[in-house]
Structures are given as C-alpha cells and as structure tokens.
Amino acid sequence: MTAGEALVDRRDPAPVQRGEIVHHGIVWDVAKESFSLPLAGELTREFVAHPGAVAVVALDEDDRVLLIQQYRHPIGTYEWELPAGLLDVPEEPPVECARRELLEEADLRARTWEPLGHHHSSPGGSSEVLHVYLARGLSEVPAAERHERDGEEAGMPTRWVPLEEVVDAIMAGAIHNGTLIVGILMAAEQRRRG
Secondary structure, three states: OOOOOOOOOOOOOOOEEEEEEEEOOOOOEEEEEEEEEOOOEEEEEEEEEOOOEEEEEEEOOOOEEEEEEEEEHHHOEEEEEOOEEEOOOOOOOHHHHHHHHHHHHHOEEEEEEEEEEEEOOOOOOEOOOEEEEEEEEEEEOOHHHOOOOOHHHOOOOEEEEEHHHHHHHHHOOOOOOHHHHHHHHHHHHHHHHO
8 A cells, every 4th residue: 555545445256165064053154265376375164154234323412322231141241222123024135134123122213313433343253234224304213113122132221322422331441232333433423523
C-alpha cells in the first residue's frame, strides 16, 4: 500500500481445491477446506460455516438505545447485547431479518432503517458477516401480535440506556459483546459526524 491509497479490504477468495462439511450442527456447520496461497502453498482450515446475522441499534427520540440481556452459555455470562439474530430464513434480505428480530426480541417496530455497516465477527474461524442497522421512529407492538420467546430469550431483561452511557460502559470495559461494541460505536460516530 502506498501513501494516499485508499484503506479498504481487498476481497480475493483463494480457489478451494477440496471442501467438506465435517460436522452438521443444530445452528451452524463446521466446514473443512483446502486452498492455496501464492507464498504459503496449500493450507487446510476448519471454520464455522455461518449463515450470517443482523443486529439493531434501536434509538428512541431521546437517543436512548434498547439493550437486551441474554445468557450465553459458551462464556457463562449474561451479556448486554443489541437485538440480533441469524439470517436463517432463505432469501430474506438482512434488513427484513433486522425488522423481524426487533419485533421478536424487543416487541418494537421502526419507521426508519439505516445500514450502519457490517463486520466479520471472527474471520479466522467463522464465515459470519454481521449486518448492523440503525432503527428510529420506534413503536411498541400490540400485545396480541408479540412473539412468544423461549430458550435463552425467555424472560430476557431489556433496558433503555442513553447512547453516551453505553459508550462510557464500553470504554470502561464493563460490557464486552463485540456486536454491541461495533454497533454502538458506529452509531455514536455517525451522530458525532452529523
């Protein structure tokens, strides 16, 4: 890279010589692929074959963000998170998945949706692409239309927190969910830039 050259990721997938699914999971699979890189030769890697996901920064008129607290068994922690979910409905666009997840996890609808960006949550071990949206113009879903939550989502606490307070908690190391950190910092920076 030369001075003045744009700082941008370069998508250039290496050709796969061999590939297989070595484990079919409940939610995602584990894939094994062999590929070649010019300076390294042939490599074999296993990774989580992930369908992708969405997350929603839902901001009310007072710039408070809706957070949910969900138990995450692999780390044994009740994490504060953004409403989020898997792209597990065939052909569903990410923004439609975000609308569905906000309704299912937070009993909310939004009038406006804006993409904040996307990120690769763990690119060395997962193919997940996580799309983050900003939702504004929020309204509650009538009780008769609400989704019945189960599993880790049953009885899930929610909390409205000023955006700057969430940024402070991130910077203090009090909350650790990567998607929340990425989404909140993108939303705060977008607001700072006007």
